[in-house]
Amino acid sequence: DTEVTQTPKHLVMGMTNKKSLKCEQHMGHRAMYWYKQKAKKPPELMFVYSYEKLSINESVPSRFSPECPNSSLLNLHLHALQPEDSALYLCASSHSIQGAQSYEQYFGPGTRLTVT
Amino acid sequence: AQKITQTQPGMFVQEKEAVTLDCTYDTSDPSYGLFWYKQPSSGEMIFLIYQGSYDQQNATEGRYSLNFQKARKSANLVISASQLGDSAMYFCAMGNSSGSARQLTFGSGTQLTVLP
Numbered sequence: 001d002t003e004v005t006q007t008p009k010h011l012v013m014g015m016t017n018k019k020s021l022k023c024e025q026h027m028g029h030r031a032m033y034w035y036k037q038k039a040k041k042p043p044e045l046m047f048v049y050s051y052e053k054l055s056i057n058e059s060v061p062s063r064f065s066p067e068c069p070n071s072s073l074l075n076l077h078l079h080a081l082q083p084e085d086s087a088l089y090l091c092a093s094s095h096s097i098q099g100a101q102s103y104e105q106y107f108g109p110g111t112r113l114t115v116t
Numbered sequence: 117a118q119k120i121t122q123t124q125p126g127m128f129v130q131e132k133e134a135v136t137l138d139c140t141y142d143t144s145d146p147s148y149g150l151f152w153y154k155q156p157s158s159g160e161m162i163f164l165i166y167q168g169s170y171d172q173q174n175a176t177e178g179r180y181s182l183n184f185q186k187a188r189k190s191a192n193l194v195i196s197a198s199q200l201g202d203s204a205m206y207f208c209a210m211g212n213s214s215g216s217a218r219q220l221t222f223g224s225g226t227q228l229t230v231l232p
Contacts, residue, residue: 031218042207042222043161056219088159094218103211103218104151107161 003027004108006091012114015081021111023074023091031055032074033105034066035090043090049074050096081115088112118143118210122223129198130231136183137193137226139208145169149211150191151220152182156204167191198230 004025013019023032031050035043048056049068063085065077074091092105119142129135141150152164167175167182175182183192195202208223 040205040225042225045219048219090159090161092161096218103149104163104166105218105220106163107153110159112159 004091004093004106006089006108006111008111009109010112010114012116013078013081014116015083017081018077018079020078021076021089021091021113023076023108024072025093025106025108026072027093027106028071029093029106030071030096031094032068033092033094034074034076035092035107037088037090037110039088047076078113081113083115086113086115118145118148118212118221120208120210120221120223122208122226124226125224126227126229128229128231129195131200132197134194134196135198135228137195137206137208137228139191139193139223141189141191141208141210143210143212145212150182150184151209151211152180152191152193153207153209154202154204155207155225161207165193195228200230200232203228203230 007022033048034046036046037043045058046060047066052068063080067075088110090110091108094103094105121140148169150167154162154164165175165177165180165182167184174184179196181194205225205227207225209220211218211220
């Protein structure tokens with residue numbers, strides 16, 4: 001099973017709202033990622049979690065707050081977003097370095113976020 | 117620093133014909149991985165094929181093959197017998213290790229359209 005699931009598929013929120021994006025995988029991967037993707041552009045890395053610890057934060061504004069409650073789940077909490085934050089948010093997972101030969105990332109279907 | 121270059125913003129191919137999507141890369145790391153992903157209009161990033169920098173043979177996965185020329189720093193994707201469902205954005209990516217997780221650097225993408 002190479003499935004990564006994301007909910008919701010679509011989200012419309014106002015600039016004063018608080019919402020959360022959820023991501024789940026059951027492939028035993030210990031690295032999980034959040035990406036932001038604008039139309040016709042490649043994905044941009046936001047955060048990396050490795051063994052449930054934040055490993056990389058690519059200078060993302062504090063209005064985005066990631067959380068990794070356990071090895072299968074990854075959340076992205078959203079608060080006071082701006083219209084320019086409207087994008088496709090992709091979650092991915094992969095094996096970590098230790099002991100794994102392959103390290104391709106498997107992506108979920110994404111959440112299309114619109115900030116009004 | 118790593119860099120991935122895809123010089124073809126758009127490509128057209130006739131159904132059942134083969135097509136090559138170009139990708140060149142630049143890195144000073146001796147160990148790296150090269151990946152190709154397909155992104156249909158639905159948004160999900162689908163992993164297609166992987167080539168390790170020390171692999172002696174070109175990778176193949178069904179109708180997909182990777183033409184790896186290390187001296188030229190190129191990793192072109194060849195799709196044989198194109199199908200209408202192959203119409204999508206294709207991203208070349210390079211992976212490197214960061215702590216215990218993997219980071220991907222993406223190219224700008226090539227929009228492939230398969231004509232009936």
